[in-house]
Amino acid sequence: MEHCAAIPSAPAGPAPAWDQLIRADHVHGSLYTDPAVYQEELNKIWFRTWVYVGHESEVSNVNDFVMKSIGPEPIIMTRDKSGAIHLLHNRCPHKGNRVCTTEQGSARSFTCPYHGWTFANDGAIKGIPFPSGYEGVDRSELGLGKVARVANYRGFVFGSMAAEGPSLEEHLGGARYALDALCDTSPEGEVQITAGFLKHKVKANWKIVMENETDGYHPSFVHASIFEVADSKIGDLYSAESTAVSRDYGNGHTENDLRPEFRKRDVPLSWFGTTPEKLPDYVARMNAAYGEEKARKIMIDGTPHIMVFPNLFIAEIQMFVIQPVAVNETVQHVTALQFKGAPDLNRRMRQQTMGSVGPAGFLLADDASMYERTQQGVQMKNPEWNYIGRGRHRERRDEDGFLIGDNTDEVPTRGIWRHYKAVMEAA
Ligand code: FES
Numbered sequence: 531m532e533h534c535a536a537i538p539s540a541p542a543g544p545a546p547a548w549d550q551l552i553r554a555d556h557v558h559g560s561l562y563t564d565p566a567v568y569q570e571e572l573n574k575i576w577f578r579t580w581v582y583v584g585h586e587s588e589v590s591n592v593n594d595f596v597m598k599s600i601g602p603e604p605i606i607m608t609r610d611k612s613g614a615i616h617l618l619h620n621r622c623p624h625k626g627n628r629v630c631t632t633e634q635g636s637a638r639s640f641t642c643p644y645h646g647w648t649f650a651n652d653g654a655i656k657g658i659p660f661p662s663g664y665e666g667v668d669r670s671e672l673g674l675g676k677v678a679r680v681a682n683y684r685g686f687v688f689g690s691m692a693a694e695g696p697s698l699e700e701h702l703g704g705a706r707y708a709l710d711a712l713c714d715t716s717p718e719g720e721v722q723i724t725a726g727f728l729k730h731k732v733k734a735n736w737k738i739v740m741e742n743e744t745d746g747y748h749p750s751f752v753h754a755s756i757f758e759v760a761d762s763k764i765g766d767l768y769s770a771e772s773t774a775v776s777r778d779y780g781n782g783h784t785e786n787d788l789r790p791e792f793r794k795r796d797v798p799l800s801w802f803g804t805t806p807e808k809l810p811d812y813v814a815r816m817n818a819a820y821g822e823e824k825a826r827k828i829m830i831d832g833t834p835h836i837m838v839f840p841n842l843f844i845a846e847i848q849m850f851v852i853q854p855v856a857v858n859e860t861v862q863h864v865t866a867l868q869f870k871g872a873p874d875l876n877r878r879m880r881q882q883t884m885g886s887v888g889p890a891g892f893l894l895a896d897d898a899s900m901y902e903r904t905q906q907g908v909q910m911k912n913p914e915w916n917y918i919g920r921g922r923h924r925e926r927r928d929e930d931g932f933l934i935g936d937n938t939d940e941v942p943t944r945g946i947w948r949h950y951k952a953v954m955e956a957a
């Protein structure tokens with residue numbers, strides 16, 4: 531189809547010289563501030579590789595739709611009458627107006643407010659007012675643009691605007707294990723995204739946000755106040771003595787794997803700051819679903835802390851979706867994770883999410899002030915580089931061959947930049 535070209539053309543000037551901006555343990559400040567870099571990222575990452583868009587539970591019924599995005603581009607995620615999920619560009623093929631103006635709902639079709647063209651929820655053109663003006667025109671060419679590839683991993687729906695490229699499973703690679711562990715926290719093996727989203731806008735480049743998600747070095751300092759007020763043991767997981775590890779799964783996916791600490795504690799649900807006695811219904815359902823031994827193991831290990839490149843962050847109890855809207859502006863969409871068949875766990879998930887990242891929560895507010903200060907800092911000179919070499923001398927491989935380090939080490943940061951450089955250097 532001709533009409534999916536909401537993609538800006540390549541910048542007029544030469545592409546940045548990536549190997550001069552990204553070194554093994556340094557990255558240049560302009561990577562966060564240069565509009566030409568941002569434009570190249572849209573072309574090479576956001577409008578080409580796999581990007582997380584939404585969860586199938588957000589369009590659980592036939593004809594449901596929800597507004598999503600791929601980078602700055604608005605995308606309508608729909609479920610058509612046959613049950614298939616579509617990712618449609620929210621751009622009228624007539625003169626470019628937005629055809630969908632509501633956040634979510636149920637609709638068999640969308641009518642453009644400008645001249646009334648109507649589109650089925652699979653994107654096909656359905657009706658054009660005063661049709662005699664289009665005699666002889668092939669209407670099949672006038673549907674909404676579709677994201678070229680749509681794929682679903684355990685309910686997580688990703689889109690790629692490139693018709694060809696690695697499959698979603700190839701792209702996810704080792705990150706699949708973490709998504710599997712997340713889904714297995716539900717007695718029915720499914721995550722549900724039903725708690726609604728909060729949106730946090732920060733004046734910072736999206737990569738500052740992405741790097742921070744698996745930066746195990748900052749919590750002891752930035753989050754000291756919330757750990758103290760909440761009398762939380764989370765801080766111990768990010769101490770210099772922690773046995774937790776940081777991991778680079780490749781393809782830009784990174785993790786703080788906290789399981790070594792939880793296994794040492796050997797207490798189910800300690801990852802969630804609670805005990806089996808407080809969630810008897812959940813524990814009973816897990817035992818019934820998996821058998822006591824496996825259920826106990828799942829409940830000790832807890833949910834992952836993983837950043838799926840470039841925009842899906844699973845933070846134990848929450849999910850964040852990172853959306854760049856300009857070189858120096860990013861929106862984080864955050865929601866409480868919910869698990870199918872786990873109402874008592876879900877209630878606590880929502881409460882803890884409100885407490886940590888809700889309007890009165892400190893957690894994201896503290897991170898946000900770091901993002902904005904860092905954005906201001908990376909514009910300055912002397913030095914023009916960020917140093918990302920922490921723990922390079924003690925990087926090692928885990929039993930699956932993935933690069934790991936101490937939990938406070940910058941193994942994830944270096945993994946992100948290694949992948950970024952490869953993607954940006956690709957033709
Ligand atoms: S711009 Fe949509 S119908 Fe004209």
Ligand SMILES: [Fe+2]
Binds near residue numbers: 753893
């Ligand atoms: Fe943080």
